[in-house]
Amino acid sequence: MAYIVEPDVVRYACMCGLLKPISRLYFCRHCLHLRCGFCVCHEVDSLFCGKCLENLPSTEAKLKKNKCSNCLECPSCHQQLSSKAATVAPKNPEDPKATPKKVIYLCCLNCRWTTRDVGIPDQEVGKSGWPEHENVHTNRLNAIMNHYKKLVLKEKQQQMDKDKKQRKYTTSLAERTGVTASILRKRLGMTELKNPLLEADDLKPAVASKEIVDSIEHLLTTPIKLNDITTIDQRLKLPDWQPTAVDKLYPVHKQLSVKRSLRCRSCEHNVSKPEYSPNSIKFKIQLFAYYHIPEIRIVTVEPLRIGKQCELLIKLINPTQHQTTITILPLEHLDAIQQEDTKVIEDPPETKEPLSFQLLQSSLTSHPRQINAKVGTDVSIPTSSIILPARDDAAEYDDTGETQNFQDDPKLVVFRKSNKAVIKLLVAPMENLELGEEVIAGFTMQHVYTSTIATTTENKEPQKFDHKMKIYLTLGTLVGSQ
Amino acid sequence: MSSKQTPKISSGALVCGDNKMHGDITFGTNSIVHPSCTISAESGPIIFGDTCIIEEQAKIIHRVPFYRTDKNPVMFIGSNNVFEIDCTVEAAKIGNNNIFEPKCFVGNKVTITDGCVIGAGCVLTDEQVLPKNTIVHGSGCKQREALDQPNPQFGLMDTLMRLLPNYHHIRKPIKKP
Numbered sequence: 315m316a317y318i319v320e321p322d323v324v325r326y327a328c329m330c331g332l333l334k335p336i337s338r339l340y341f342c343r344h345c346l347h348l349r350c351g352f353c354v355c356h357e358v359d360s361l362f363c364g365k366c367l368e369n370l371p372s373t374e375a376k377l378k379k380n381k382c383s384n385c386l387e388c389p390s391c392h393q394q395l396s397s398k399a400a401t402v403a404p405k406n407p408e409d410p411k412a413t414p415k416k417v418i419y420l421c422c423l424n425c426r427w428t429t430r431d432v433g434i435p436d437q438e439v440g441k442s443g444w445p446e447h448e449n450v451h452t453n454r455l456n457a458i459m460n461h462y463k464k465l466v467l468k469e470k471q472q473q474m475d476k477d478k479k480q481r482k483y484t485t486s487l488a489e490r491t492g493v494t495a496s497i498l499r500k501r502l503g504m505t506e507l508k509n510p511l512l513e514a515d516d517l518k519p520a521v522a523s524k525e526i527v528d529s530i531e532h533l534l535t536t537p538i539k540l541n542d543i544t545t546i547d548q549r550l551k552l553p554d555w556q557p558t559a560v561d562k563l564y565p566v567h568k569q570l571s572v573k574r575s576l577r578c579r580s581c582e583h584n585v586s587k588p589e590y591s592p593n594s595i596k597f598k599i600q601l602f603a604y605y606h607i608p609e610i611r612i613v614t615v616e617p618l619r620i621g622k623q624c625e626l627l628i629k630l631i632n633p634t635q636h637q638t639t640i641t642i643l644p645l646e647h648l649d650a651i652q653q654e655d656t657k658v659i660e661d662p663p664e665t666k667e668p669l670s671f672q673l674l675q676s677s678l679t680s681h682p683r684q685i686n687a688k689v690g691t692d693v694s695i696p697t698s699s700i701i702l703p704a705r706d707d708a709a710e711y712d713d714t715g716e717t718q719n720f721q722d723d724p725k726l727v728v729f730r731k732s733n734k735a736v737i738k739l740l741v742a743p744m745e746n747l748e749l750g751e752e753v754i755a756g757f758t759m760q761h762v763y764t765s766t767i768a769t770t771t772e773n774k775e776p777q778k779f780d781h782k783m784k785i786y787l788t789l790g791t792l793v794g795s796q
Numbered sequence: 797m798s799s800k801q802t803p804k805i806s807s808g809a810l811v812c813g814d815n816k817m818h819g820d821i822t823f824g825t826n827s828i829v830h831p832s833c834t835i836s837a838e839s840g841p842i843i844f845g846d847t848c849i850i851e852e853q854a855k856i857i858h859r860v861p862f863y864r865t866d867k868n869p870v871m872f873i874g875s876n877n878v879f880e881i882d883c884t885v886e887a888a889k890i891g892n893n894n895i896f897e898p899k900c901f902v903g904n905k906v907t908i909t910d911g912c913v914i915g916a917g918c919v920l921t922d923e924q925v926l927p928k929n930t931i932v933h934g935s936g937c938k939q940r941e942a943l944d945q946p947n948p949q950f951g952l953m954d955t956l957m958r959l960l961p962n963y964h965h966i967r968k969p970i971k972k973p
Contacts, residue, residue: 427940428932542941
């Protein structure tokens with residue numbers, strides 16, 4: 315599938331002005347807008363480990379530094395480690411009763427790195443968990459972290475004191491009489507309660523040393539063996555230790571993966587929501603443009619020459635369960651409408667909208683950026699529109715050429731089968747193009763979108779909307795002039 | 797050199813019939829050759845050591861680079877080597893205990909010593925000598941040095957020795973005089 319929709323040949327203009335292939339777009343069916351990954355709100359739904367598929371609540375994940383406690387990764391090539399069983403001869407071979415012991419070690423199936431390489435002792439069968447590699451500087455790091463926490467608290471306290479001074483009048487009885495909790499405690503003869511975090515700590519600042527710890531002399535005298543030195547990737551995978559030699563590598567806990575849901579920015583409806591369970595690859599909501607917007611594929615283009623009308627055959631596919639009508643309009647058509655729209659939107663004050671929405675809007679409303687595509691050809695705009703029947707999965711396998719009674723313009727529609735139609739457009743590359751330059755054609759496609767949202771009881775007919783979007787086709791390079 | 801030469805198979809070796817073999821080829825004892833592999837001794841004889849496994853679709857080609865002018869070059873392959881599915885090996889000198897993983901390619905300018913593992917899909921073409929226990933892995937053909945050589949797969953060999961003759965034609969080993 316990816317080879318058909320993945321190359322950026324046919325691009326749709328997203329609401330934000332970016333051009334994306336249809337497989338990368340979402341379609342919000344509530345506000346009828348195309349949305350791309352850059353103009354939706356991303357939310358973390360659940361955290362899970364990709365290997366053992368364990369689901370972790372976000373607080374627990376934070377506590378575990380977003381890493382799985384069971385699964386380990388190879389420090390050498392970052393693939394998952396698997397455990398391997400081996401038998402070890404008994405300690406005293408003379409003893410006839412001693413049986414060979416079964417042990418487990420970890421092994422990477424990709425680069426064949428094993429825990430034996432770095433001298434991690436094998437584990438006995440039945441024991442679980444590998445020894446954690448402790449950071450030498452743990453105490454120091456904790457002390458620094460505590461210190462900063464205290465600083466934060468101190469600053470907060472100072473800010474609060476400042477606020478109190480600024481307040482002219484007090485309302486609480488305790489404050490008016492001057493009897494606060496701490497004074498009461500003093501009067502009763504109790505020791506003052508102290509916040510442990512507010513106590514002064516004895517953190518000594520780090521001292522820069524004059525001496526270089528590691529002597530670098532051996533670097534100058536002995537030849538470097540590249541196989542013994544870790545790569546930058548390997549060092550950054552272990553930020554606590556950053557080993558420089560391969561014999562200091564240690565298995566890393568696997569990073570957790572995230573399931574995220576995507577939300578339309580303007581109406582806050584979900585456009586994509588996966589099922590919560592990490593075992594499932596299904597979606598609760600998936601409003602991908604691929605299932606709602608007619609797909610366009612280029613069938614053939616004649617060699618492009620300046621000043622010559624070249625035939626362009628494109629295929630239109632209706633992916634929905636409803637019949638649709640497609641009209642090709644000039645590219646400027648949508649610009650004119652949008653300008654009118656913005657004029658209208660600017661005037662009425664926003665009412666009835668939820669607060670969060672208003673907040674969001676104030677921060678997120680932005681005018682779509684300029685579409686970054688240089689249109690290099692004129693497209694002949696057909697006068698008639700094309701009706702595409704609904705998608706029928708069974709018809710895909712039906713070879714008995716069914717006759718469809720559509721009153722097509724034979725000059726426009728070349729071929730038709732079930733929910734697909736091939737139409738012929740004429741393109742004429744512009745004069746100002748240079749030889750070998752890429753030619754981009756653009757037009758506005760209008761299609762009838764049948765809303766699938768359950769409508770109110772009053773009108774049982776599904777609502778229909780005219781939806782318009784800009785399409786940019788990359789037709790290939792200019793081969794010459796007429 | 798006639799291409800219709802029959803391979804010399806030592807006793808105890810198991811060579812399936814349905815494979816392409818050209819030129820002067822010698823198999824050591826306890827070697828196992830699966831069906832549908834290609835062994836072509838174009839530039840000179842190929843000599844396999846003991847207990848080598850050559851799997852399906854593997855291509856072992858003796859093709860000396862054009863600038864080498866040694867007379868009658870011989871391709872030596874040591875013992876305990878495993879050529880996995882669809883690997884292409886042209887290296888003229890191969891030591892012992894090496895593993896060529898599926899779809900790897902080793903060019904004819906490469907010399908392979910002992911205990912090396914050429915990872916799946918890795919391509920080695922430049923003139924080089926792989927040091928002992930080198931492991932080539934990943935899409936970037938990264939190299940690292942292993943602690944010890946990969947273990948010979950005796951369990952697999954026993955199974956193959958038992959099963960292959962049941963389902964395939966077997967070339968007869970040469971009777972020792």
